[in-house]
Structures are given as structure tokens and as C-alpha cells.
Amino acid sequence: MTHLPLLSILIWLPVLAAMPLYLMHKRMADNEARWFALIVALVCFGLSIFMYANFDTTTAKMQLVEYLPWVPSLGLHYYLGVDGISMPLVALSAFTTLIIVLASWTMVSHKVPQYLATFLVMQGTVIGVFTSLDGMLFYFFWEAMLIPMYLSIGVWGMANRTYAAIKFFLYTFFGSVLMLAVLLYLHSKTGTFNILDFYTIDFSLSEQIWIFFGFFLAFAVKIPMWPFHTWLPDAHTEAPTGGSVILAALMLKLGGYGFLRFSLPIVPDACHYLSWFMIILSLLAIVYIAFVALSQTDMKKLIAYSSIAHMGFVTLGCFLINVIIIHTGNVSDAHLSLEGAMVQMISHAFGSGAMFLGFGAVYVQMKTRNIHDFGGIAKTMPIFSAFFMLFAMSNVGLPGTSGFVGEFMVILSSFKASFWATFLAASSLVVGAAYTLWMVKRVFFGPVTNAGVEALQDIRGADVISFVLLAAMVLVLGFYPQLLLKVFQPTISHLLDLSLQSRLL
Amino acid sequence: MTHTLMNFVPATPEIILLVIICATLLVAAFVRANSQACYVIAQAGLVLTALSVVHTFIYADSGMSAMAFRGMFVLDHLAVVLKVLTLVVVFFTLLFSRAYNNDRDMPRNEYYLLALLSTLGMMILTSAHNLLTIYMGLELFSLPTFAMVAIQRQSFRGVEAGLKYCIVSAVGSGLLLYGFSFLFGVSGSLDLNVIAHRIVMGHVTVDPLLSMALVFVVAGIAFKLGVVPFQMWVPDVYDGAPTSTTLFIAAAPKLAAFAMLVRLLIGAMPSLHANWQVLLIILAILSMAVGNFSAIMQTNIKRLLAYSSIAHMGYMLLGLIAGTPSGYSASLFYVMSYAIMTVAGFGVLLLMNRQGCEVTELDDLSGLGSRSPWLAFVMLLVVFSMAGVPPLLGFIAKVQLLEALIHSNYVWLVVLTLLFSVVGMYYYLRIVQRMYFQDAKSDLPAISYRLDAGVGITINGLVVLLVGIFPNALYTLALHAFVM
Numbered sequence: 001m002t003h004l005p006l007l008s009i010l011i012w013l014p015v016l017a018a019m020p021l022y023l024m025h026k027r028m029a030d031n032e033a034r035w036f037a038l039i040v041a042l043v044c045f046g047l048s049i050f051m052y053a054n055f056d057t058t059t060a061k062m063q064l065v066e067y068l069p070w071v072p073s074l075g076l077h078y079y080l081g082v083d084g085i086s087m088p089l090v091a092l093s094a095f096t097t098l099i100i101v102l103a104s105w106t107m108v109s110h111k112v113p114q115y116l117a118t119f120l121v122m123q124g125t126v127i128g129v130f131t132s133l134d135g136m137l138f139y140f141f142w143e144a145m146l147i148p149m150y151l152s153i154g155v156w157g158m159a160n161r162t163y164a165a166i167k168f169f170l171y172t173f174f175g176s177v178l179m180l181a182v183l184l185y186l187h188s189k190t191g192t193f194n195i196l197d198f199y200t201i202d203f204s205l206s207e208q209i210w211i212f213f214g215f216f217l218a219f220a221v222k223i224p225m226w227p228f229h230t231w232l233p234d235a236h237t238e239a240p241t242g243g244s245v246i247l248a249a250l251m252l253k254l255g256g257y258g259f260l261r262f263s264l265p266i267v268p269d270a271c272h273y274l275s276w277f278m279i280i281l282s283l284l285a286i287v288y289i290a291f292v293a294l295s296q297t298d299m300k301k302l303i304a305y306s307s308i309a310h311m312g313f314v315t316l317g318c319f320l321i322n323v324i325i326i327h328t329g330n331v332s333d334a335h336l337s338l339e340g341a342m343v344q345m346i347s348h349a350f351g352s353g354a355m356f357l358g359f360g361a362v363y364v365q366m367k368t369r370n371i372h373d374f375g376g377i378a379k380t381m382p383i384f385s386a387f388f389m390l391f392a393m394s395n396v397g398l399p400g401t402s403g404f405v406g407e408f409m410v411i412l413s414s415f416k417a418s419f420w421a422t423f424l425a426a427s428s429l430v431v432g433a434a435y436t437l438w439m440v441k442r443v444f445f446g447p448v449t450n451a452g453v454e455a456l457q458d459i460r461g462a463d464v465i466s467f468v469l470l471a472a473m474v475l476v477l478g479f480y481p482q483l484l485l486k487v488f489q490p491t492i493s494h495l496l497d498l499s500l501q502s503r504l505l
Numbered sequence: 506m507t508h509t510l511m512n513f514v515p516a517t518p519e520i521i522l523l524v525i526i527c528a529t530l531l532v533a534a535f536v537r538a539n540s541q542a543c544y545v546i547a548q549a550g551l552v553l554t555a556l557s558v559v560h561t562f563i564y565a566d567s568g569m570s571a572m573a574f575r576g577m578f579v580l581d582h583l584a585v586v587l588k589v590l591t592l593v594v595v596f597f598t599l600l601f602s603r604a605y606n607n608d609r610d611m612p613r614n615e616y617y618l619l620a621l622l623s624t625l626g627m628m629i630l631t632s633a634h635n636l637l638t639i640y641m642g643l644e645l646f647s648l649p650t651f652a653m654v655a656i657q658r659q660s661f662r663g664v665e666a667g668l669k670y671c672i673v674s675a676v677g678s679g680l681l682l683y684g685f686s687f688l689f690g691v692s693g694s695l696d697l698n699v700i701a702h703r704i705v706m707g708h709v710t711v712d713p714l715l716s717m718a719l720v721f722v723v724a725g726i727a728f729k730l731g732v733v734p735f736q737m738w739v740p741d742v743y744d745g746a747p748t749s750t751t752l753f754i755a756a757a758p759k760l761a762a763f764a765m766l767v768r769l770l771i772g773a774m775p776s777l778h779a780n781w782q783v784l785l786i787i788l789a790i791l792s793m794a795v796g797n798f799s800a801i802m803q804t805n806i807k808r809l810l811a812y813s814s815i816a817h818m819g820y821m822l823l824g825l826i827a828g829t830p831s832g833y834s835a836s837l838f839y840v841m842s843y844a845i846m847t848v849a850g851f852g853v854l855l856l857m858n859r860q861g862c863e864v865t866e867l868d869d870l871s872g873l874g875s876r877s878p879w880l881a882f883v884m885l886l887v888v889f890s891m892a893g894v895p896p897l898l899g900f901i902a903k904v905q906l907l908e909a910l911i912h913s914n915y916v917w918l919v920v921l922t923l924l925f926s927v928v929g930m931y932y933y934l935r936i937v938q939r940m941y942f943q944d945a946k947s948d949l950p951a952i953s954y955r956l957d958a959g960v961g962i963t964i965n966g967l968v969v970l971l972v973g974i975f976p977n978a979l980y981t982l983a984l985h986a987f988v989m
Contacts, residue, residue: 025878071977073984074905136904140895147889150934154942155874162942166934173894173930177923180904184911184919 006051006064007080007131010044010090014097015124018117025113033113034104037120041098044123048094055087057486060494062133062196063087070137076193079134084491085260085342086130088484089253092349093130096249097123099357099469100242105462107241107360108156115156119242122148126250130257135183135193139176142218142254146172149243149251156240164231164238171231175221182214186266199265199498204505208270215263222255223311226285236304237369241360244300248307249353256314256345260338264318265498271322272502278319283424285312290431294438298369302439303355306395309432310348310403316425317341317410321499323417330416331496337413338492339485344406346484347394347477351403354391354470358384361459366452371442375449380456385444387467392440394474396433402477515573515580518557518588519628525550526621533614540614544603547617548596551624555592558585576696577635583767583837583986584632587760591631594757594844595624600961601852602749604954608859611656611747619649619656620753627761634772636685636695639765643681643729646761647674650754654746666745673728673738681725687718688773697773705776719777722769723784729762730818733791740799743811744865748858751807752851755814756844763821763840770825771833778828785822786918792819793922797929806867809932810850813891816929817843823906823922830987832909835902838983842890842902842972849965850887853880856954856962870936872945877952879959881940883966890969892933893926897973905980 017040021033028036056063062081070078082090100119108115125148128141146169154165186198203211221228236244264271271278286309293305318341321334361384362377363369378385394401397408407429415422448454459467477484513520529546536542562585570581599620606613626646633639651674655667689695691714692703704715724735731739743751770781796816803809821843824836857864857873857880864870873881890897903926907919954962972979 071901071975071980073977073980074908140900143900144895147894150937151941154938162938165942166931166938169934170927170930174927177927178920180907181911181916181919181923184904184908185916187908188911 003064005066006047007082007090007127008066010047010094011080011124011128011131013124014040014044014120018120018124021113021117021120025111025117028113030109030112033116034101037101037104037116038098040120041094041101041123044094045098048091051082051087052091052487055082055487057084058490060084060490065133070134074136075187075191076136077134078137079194080131081133082131084488085257085495088342088346088487089130089257090127092253092346093123093126093250095469095473096246096349096353099353099466100245102462102466103241103245103357103360106459107364111155115152115240115242118148118152119246122152122246126246126254129254133195135186135195135198137193138195139180139183142176142179143173145251149247152243153235153239157238157243158240159238160234161238164234167231168235171228172221174217175228176218178214179218182211185211185214195261198262201266202503202505203267203269205269205273207505208267208503209273212263212267212270212274215258215267219255219258219263220281222258223252223315224255224308225281225312225315226289226308229285229289229308232308233301233304236307236356237298237300241357241363244356244360245353248304248356249349252307252311253345253349256311256318256341259315259318260341260495265495267503268499269502269504271319271499275319275322278315279323279418279421282312282316282319283421285309286316287424287428287431290428290435294431294435296435297371299371299374299439299443300356300359300369302371302435303352303359306432306435307348307352309428310344310352310395310407313344313407313410313425314341314348316414316421317344317406320410320414320417320421321496324413325500327418328416331500333413333416334500335492335496336409338496339488340406340409340413342406342488342492343402343409343477343481343484347402347406347474350470350473350477351391351394351401354467354474355388355395357466357470358388358391361463362456365456368452371439373450374443374453376445376447376453377456378444379448380453381458383464384459384467387471388444389440390471390474392436394478396436397429400475400478402474402481404478405481512571512573512575515561515571516578516632517561518554519625519632521557522550522554522621522625522628525553526618526625529614529618529621533618536614538612538614539607543614543617544599547599547621550621551592551596551599554628555589555596558588558592572634576698577638578629578632579634580632581986583764586837586841586982586986587631587764588628590841590844591624591627591757591760594760594848595620595753597848597852597961597965598749598753598756601752601848601855601958604958605747605749605855605858609657609747611749616653616656616749619653623647623649623653623753624757627757630761631764633765633768634697636688636697636700639768640678640682640685642761643678643765646758647678647729650750650758653750653753654742656750657747660747662745663747666742669738669745670742677725677728677735680721680728684718684721684723684725687714687721691715691718697768700773701775704774715777716780719774719781720784723781723788726762726766726769727788729765730759731815732788732818732822733795733815736792736795736815739815740808740811743814744805744807748807748851748855748864752848752855755810755851756847759814759818759840760844763837766825767833767837782826782828785826789819789822789826790918790921792816792822793925797925800929800932803932804867805865806854806870806936807865809867809936810847813929813932814843814847816925817891820903820906820922823918824909826918827906827909827913827915829909829913831984832906832913833987834980834983835905835909837986838976838980839902839906841979841983842898845965845968845972846887846890846899849883849962849969850891852958852962852965853884853887856880856958857952859950859952862950867935867939868946870939871943872940874941876945876949880952880962883962884940885937886966886969888933888936890973892930895973896970898969898976899973901973901976901980
């Protein structure tokens with residue numbers, strides 16, 4: 001079937017557009033670069049809306065498929081496609097890049113064309129990861145994305161950026177190299193790199209466990225799961241605003257997507273065997289990291305730790321399915337769990353991305369991250385505070401915001417699996433409310449504490465547009481999540497079928 | 506030509522190069538010391554020879570392997586690919602070295618002459634099919650490089666490096682010859698095919714004499730490649746030599762040494778595969794370990810690149826360990842991509858050098874991102890390619906090696922290699938960090954380079970990027986060398 005190669009355009013248009021931005025950076029004015037990048041981002045966003053609207057929600061088959069030979073002598077193919085899981089993430093990528101380009105009007109002022117070029121390349125490679133259906137192409141984009149992220153932290157970051165950038169790169173690279181070994185091993189077993197073909201092979205349990213750990217290391221570092229999370233607070237605090245937004249909104253989702261695309265369907269018996277191992281790690285992330293967030297005085301670190309805690313719900317949702325089936329035997333309960341994980345990924349992107357953007361709006365004027373240096377911002381930046389309050393409420397999980405939907409679905413399904421897991425996860429919501437509201441109180445409410453806060457100017461122009469867009473997403477997803485849920489229902493059913501099969505040799 | 510006569514048609518390119526060398530020698534004797542005539546003749550000669558290699562293979566021998574000089578010289582697919590790449594690599598080496606040599610008032614005409622002689626030696630070594638020819642090619646390519654390392658007579662470090670290189674190479678060649686003598690004793694012939702045949706026919710179990718031969722031959726080759734535990738000369742020589750010579754000995758000779766490795770191990774002793782595989786595994790693991798860990802401490806960029814080249818030679822041996830034709834092709838592809846990356850890497854260092862300003866320390870790279878964005882970008886591509894990050898050449902080269910290893914059931918070796926790659930990542934990142942995350946020191950002169958060198962480094966950098974994304978053409982060339 002012939003169709004517009006939408007996925008290729010979404011990948012390569014930003015990458016190719018980045019080249020003139022980089023090559024002509026000496027001769028380009030900052031605003032010219034910003035408008036150019038904005039047009040590219042809007043085109044990609046428009047295409048992704050078109051893709052979302054025309055997506056066939058009745059089938060779990062791959063759509064918008066493109067299949068070309070890439071390196072025939074090695075059996076590699078340029079094989080792209082989206083299904084219900086990857087399509088919302090592709091749309092999310094285009095949306096996030098739009099937000100970052102809009103934010104570049106106020107939040108970045110030196111080397112602007114190169115900054116925009118770096119983030120456009122990152123958009124292309126991230127969409128490449130979400131749409132790849134060939135294992136080596138997936139790995140290709142997965143690693144390629146590290147280069148622009150490393151450069152963005154190191155060139156535009158804060159004082160300790162060198163340490164954070166190297167830590168980020170080495171930690172993530174270490175996690176992913178074993179995935180390369182696993183992909184090559186799967187290729188030697190099937191003769192192809194086609195990911196969909198990997199779903200059909202049988203392995204012995206010990207083989208499956210090795211394969212699971214190979215993938216686990218890569219995805220656990222990306223998500224990040226406890227105890228592989230220590231790179232994230234450093235990367236977030238030292239990254240520029242755009243870097244933090246893309247890290248929180250997109251890069252963390254790559255890990256969750258990886259579990260859904262690779263671990264669950266390829267080695268279901270290992271996932272079954274290691275369910276409680278993964279559930280305990282997720283609960284550690286949710287509960288322990290929430291307490292760590294409570295103790296932070298650095299605002300960005302606090303938001304970073306809260307990010308890790310929220311991503312714990314994603315992994316919890318993914319790995320509860322086997323325990324649920326054992327306890328209730330009801331597939332629709334497990335379905336709810338996976339859906340909750342998916343929704344949590346998307347809503348966390350909006351919530352955390354918005355909070356980091358909001359922090360950037362304050363940082364660009366106050367140049368400090370310490371909570372004690374803030375206080376009473378609501379008095380000098382009322383519009384900004386209103387938006388930030390909404391995003392904070394979404395972080396807490398207030399019904400009506402997107403943060404509630406995902407967490408509620410996961411907790412509801414975990415109740416079917418185990419009372420104590422639910423107790424721990426739900427009680428962490430209280431801690432989540434505690435650190436978020438305490439942070440908001442110290443930063444926004446109360447009297448104006450110092451001259452720096454008094455001199456703050458409220459957000460205007462491009463920043464307002466970004467916040468309005470993000471607020472719209474948070475509210476729409478909070479009030480009418482069916483818009484998102486209907487897209488991935490058949491895919492999740494199919495994925496659940498694959499994950500509940502036994503594929504032992 | 507029939508085989509009753511001494512067939513020399515396949516050796517036409519070498520004959521042409523020899524004529525060019527003689528012409529260069531005569532011109533060098535009669536022109537002024539700072540004339541560019543030798544450079545021009547050398548470059549033209551290299552291009553002519555490369556064209557003649559392809560022409561001879563396709564037209565005179567119709568694309569089939571051909572022997573010359575009664576089987577002492579072979580022109581097969583492997584030889585053609587490596588020879589053309591060697592000539593191209595030397596072309597780019599001389600292109601980048603010209604300004605550097607001029608600035609430092611090195612005896613340039615002699616430099617180009619020695620480079621051409623060494624290239625001739627590399628070509629002979631690549632095509633050698635007889636123990637004697639191998640040794641002749643090896644010596645012809647090594648001896649001029651001793652002089653090139655020590656060519657700046659006033660430089661204490663250069664002379665020291667030259668002496669070290671000379672003595673260590675002599676020991677290496679001695680070991681190799683000793684091994685050859687045992688091989689001759691075992692088989693009664695110097696021809697590689699005959700040796701292989703007689704080893705298979707005459708020995709069911711491995712004769713102690715034969716295993717001595719194998720060990721000494723591998724040791725001799727390992728000296729030339731610069732793998733552990735014969736790697737001691739590499740950092741000192743790379744560091745002490747002038748950067749143009751460092752580029753020359755880092756890039757092109759590895760191609761010829763790879764050819765020697767293939768001819769001796771796969772051509773002459775294929776039935777001993779299980780034995781030399783064990784030797785190569787030890788060499789590979791030690792090289793990857795020592796190369797990667799030692800480079801972390803380095804502050805001198807030439808020593809850092811020297812240790813990284815030790816590690817790369819370790820990676821290259823992995824394909825030979827795999828023992829399958831696709832493994833051998835992967836090794837060939839890896840050594841080709843290594844040569845391309847190394848030329849670009851040292852090329853950037855050469856282009857950064859200006860009058861009196863020697864780029865040797867890592868800190869000399871500080872702020873290159875703002876001083877010369879294009880050179881910094883090329884260096885970025887080269888560094889990430891050496892680390893093995895997509896979408897660059899080094900990644901796909903590494904993937905092929907690992908795939909061949911997995912097919913031969915060496916999963917543990919794959920995991921070990923990947924872990925060493927992560928270690929190696931650290932020092933490559935430090936290079937990027939110096940270039941982009943730090944500001945330039947204020948008192949440095951502006952970087953400027955001639956147009957021809959700029960075009961050369963651009964082509965080189967783009968090859969690293971584009972062949973990394975579309976490796977099929979180059980990989981098919983490598984595949985055909987071993988898969989008939």
C-alpha cells in the first residue's frame with residue numbers, strides 16, 4: 001500500500017534542517033535561526049497531528065510501514081512502522097520539540113543556531129528510535145541520540161556540566177552496549193533483525209533470563225530505575241532548560257518503550273519469573289525516591305527525583321501483569337495495568353516537561369536553583385505561578401489533570417495483584433503531594449523574600465504559548481483520557497497476548 | 506604471458522611506483538631544498554599507481570587472481586583492495602603533512618622519497634606470496650620509516666624515538682625470520698601454498714617445530730601491528746616522531762601488516778587455526794585492556810591516540826579469531842575503517858599546527874569548537890567513530906566483528922569487548938570535552954590551512970560519516986576478498 005513516507009519525513013526533515021543551521025551559524029541572526037527552527041518544528045508537529053488523527057485504532061498491525069534494504073550484505077533493513085504504543089510517543093516527540101523551540105526565545109542566548117540544530121537532530125533520532133522495527137536500526141538511533149544530548153549538556157549547561165555530561169554518556173552507553181550483544185545474539189538465532197520476527201522464537205529459561213538482563217540494563221538505566229538512577233539528578237541539574245525538558249519528556253520514555261517493545265514480548269517467561277524482582281525495584285523507586293525528593297533543597301534536583309518516582313509507576317504497570325493473572329486470571333485487569341503504564345508515560349512527559357520549563361523561566365532571571373533563594377514568586381509572576389500550580393497539581397496526581405489518570409489505573413490494577421504493593425504505591429502519593437506542595441509553598445507563596453524575586457518579570461510571548469499548550473494537554477488528558485486510550489487499546493491487547501504466552505524451549 | 510616465463514604483468518603498479526621513486530630521487534638531487542616539485546611528483550605518482558592497480562587487475566588479469574615471478578607475488582582481490590586503500594591513505598597523509606613539514610623546515614624532498622619507498626614496501630608486502638617476498642616487503646616498508654621518525658636531526662625526542670623504533674623493529678624482524686626458518690624446515694619450501702599443503706599432508710598432530718614456527722611468526726607480526734605484549738614501542742615512537750611521520754606510521758602500515766597476518770595465518774597455516782586462534786585471543790584481550798586503560802591517564806594527545814591504536818588492533822584481531830570468511834571480512838573492514846579514521850584524526854592535528862605551535866597536549870585542543878568549528882566537527886566525527894558510536898564508521902565496523910564472533914559462539918568475548926569499549930569511551934569523551942566545553946586559551950594564533958588540505962580533511966570526515974550510514978559498498982568489497 002502506498003502512502004506518504006510520513007515517518008521518514010518526521011525523522012529526516014529535522015536532521016537535514018539542522019545542517020544549514022549549523023553550517024551558517026556565524027552568518028545567522030539568533031531570531032532568524034529561531035524562526036527557521038520554529039517552522040520546521042511546526043511542520044513536524046502538524047504532520048504528527050495528521051498521523052494521530054488518521055491512525056487506524058482498530059488494529060494492532062504496524063501502520064505507515066516503510067521497508068527498504070539498508071545494508072544488504074549484513075541483512076539490515078530500513079524498516080519503520082508505528083503501532084498504538086509508538087504513535088503517541090512520536091507525536092509527543094514532535095510536540096516536545098515545538099515546546100523547546102518556543103522556549104529558545106527566552107531561555108537560550110548564546111550559540112542559538114547550534115543549540116537549535118542540536119535539538120532538531122535529537123528529535124529526528126528519538127523519532128527514529130520509536131519507529132524502528134529493525135533491531136540494528138533501533139540500536140543505531142538509540143546510540144546516535146547520545147551525541148547531541150551530550151553536546152547540549154556540555155556546551156549550554158551549568159557550572160558542573162562536564163562531570164554531568166560524561167556521567168550521563170558513560171552510564172547510558174554502558175547500559176546499552178549489552179543490548180547490542182543481545183540483538184546480535186537474537187539475530188544469530190533467527191537470521192533476521194526484524195523485531196516482529198523476534199516475537200516468535202522459543203528460548204530456554206536461562207537463555208531468556210540472560211536476554212532479559214541484557215535488555216534490562218539498557219532500559220533500566222534509561223528510565224531510570226533504582227539503583228541505576230544516579231546519573232539523572234546530575235544530568236538534570238547541569239543541563240540547559242531545553243535539555244532537561246527533552247530528557248524528562250522523551251529520553252525517559254525510551255526505557256519504558258523498550259520494555260514494552262522488547263522485554264515483555266520477546267522473553268515473556270523471564271518476565272514472569274522476575275516479576276517480583278521488577279515490582280520491588282519499581283516500588284523502591286516510587287517510595288524511596290519520593291523520600292529523597294522530600295529532602296532536596298535544589299529545586300531542579302527535586303523535580304528530577306520526582307521524575308524518577310513517577311517513572312516507577314510505569315515499570316510497576318508493565319510488570320504487574322503476570323502477578324495479576326496469577327491472582328485473578330482476568331486478562332482485562334492486566335490490560336488496565338499496561339494501559340496505566342502507557343498513560344503514565346505520556347502524562348509524566350507533560351507534567352515533568354512543564355515543570356522543568358517553568359523552572360527554566362525562573363532560572364533565566366534568577367540564576368539560582370536553591371529553593372531558599374526563592375519565595376513569594378506568586379506575587380511578582382502571577383500568570384507563571386498559576387500555570388506552575390497546575391503542573392504541580394498534575395505531578396501530585398489531582399483528578400482532572402493527566403497525572404491522576406495513569407497513577408490511578410496502575411494502583412487500581414495493582415490492587416488486584418497484591419495489597420501491600422498497592423499500599424506502598426498509594427502511600428507514596430501522599431509523600432508526592434508533600435514534597436510538591438512544600439516546594440510550591442517555599443518557592444511561590446509567602447512574602448517576597450529578596451530583591452531578586454522582586455525584580456522578576458512575568459512570562460510573556462513565546463513562553464505563554466508553550467505553557468498554554470502544555471496546560472491544554474494536561475487538562476485534556478485529565479478530563480478526557482479516552483482520546484489517548486482509544487489509540488492503543490488493540491495494540492496493548494496484542495502485546496498482552498504476546499507477553500502472557502509461554503515461549504519456553 | 507605463460508608461466509614458463511617470469512610473468513611480471515601483475516606487478517606493473519609496483520614497477521610504475523619504482524620508476525616514480527627513481528624520478529623523485531633524481532629531482533630531489535637537483536632542485537632547491539624548498540621546492541614543491543617532489544611533493545607534486547609523489548602525489549601524481551601515487552594516483553597513477555592506484556589507477557594502475559585497478560587497471561591491471563581488471564583488464565590484464567580479467568578480475569581474477571594472478572601470480573607473478575613464479576608464484577612469489579600475487580594480485581588477488583585482497584591485494585587490490587588493500588593496495589588501493591594504502592595508496593589513497595598515503596596520498597592523504599602527504600597532503601596533510603605538506604604544510605607541517607614546510608613550517609618545521611624538515612628535509613622535505615627526502616621525506617617524500619622515503620614515504621614513497623615505504624609505500625612500495627607496503628605494496629610488495631600486501632602482494633607477497635612467498636616467505637622471502639614477505640620479508641623483503643616488510644623490511645622495505647620499515648627501514649624508510651626509521652629514517653622518517655628521526656628525520657628532524659636536531660630534535661632529541663625524534664632521534665630517540667627513531668632509535669627505539671629501529672632496535673625494536675630489528676628484534677621483531679629477527680623473531681619473524683626465526684619463525685620463517687622453522688616453517689622452511691618443516692615444509693621444505695618458501696611458497697605459502699606449498700607450506701600450507703605440506704603442513705596438512707605431513708602432520709596429523711602438531712609438531713613442536715611447527716608450534717615454535719607459529720609462535721615466532723605471530724610474535725613477529727604482533728611487533729609490527731603493535732599489540733600487547735609487543736606494544737612498548739608504539740607510544741614512544743608515536744610521541745617522539747614529528748606528527749606527519751606519526752600519521753604515516755599509524756595509518757597505512759597497519760593495512761600492510763594486516764595483509765601479512767592474513768597471508769601467513771590464513772594462507773600458510775589454515776589447518777593450525779585452532780592453535781593460532783588461542784594466541785590471537787590472548788593478544789586481543791590484552792591489547793584491548795592495556796590500550797583502553799592506559800589511554801585514560803594520558804594528557805598527551807599523540808600518546809592517547811597511540812594507546813587507542815593498540816586497542817583498535819586488538820579489536821581487529823577479533824574477526825580473525827572468529828575464523829569464518831565473514832569474520833575475516835569484518836577484520837578487513839575494521840582495519841580499513843581504522844586507517845580512514847586515523848588519517849582524519851591525525852590530519853586534524855596536522856592542520857592545527859602552525860609556525861612554532863606544536864599540538865601535542867590534550868589541552869592544546871581546548872576551544873577548538875570556537876577556533877575552527879569545521880576542524881572540531883571533523884574531530885568529533887573521528888573521535889566518536891573510534892569509540893564505536895553510531896552513525897559513524899567505527900560502529901558498523903565493530904558490529905560486524907561482534908556478529909562474526911557471535912556466529913562462532915564467542916559470546917563471552919563479545920561481552921568483554923563491549924565492556925572494554927565502554928572504558929575506551931571515557932578518553933574519547935575527554936577529547937570532545939576539551940574541544941567544545943572549554944574555551945580557547947587566549948594567546949593562540951588563528952588556525953588556517955590551505956585549500957587542498959581543507960578539502961582533503963572534509964572528504965575524509967564526510968567519508969567517516971557517510972560510509973558509517975551507508976557501509977554496503979565498502980563492506981561488499983571486503984566481503985569479496987574472502988568469500989569467493
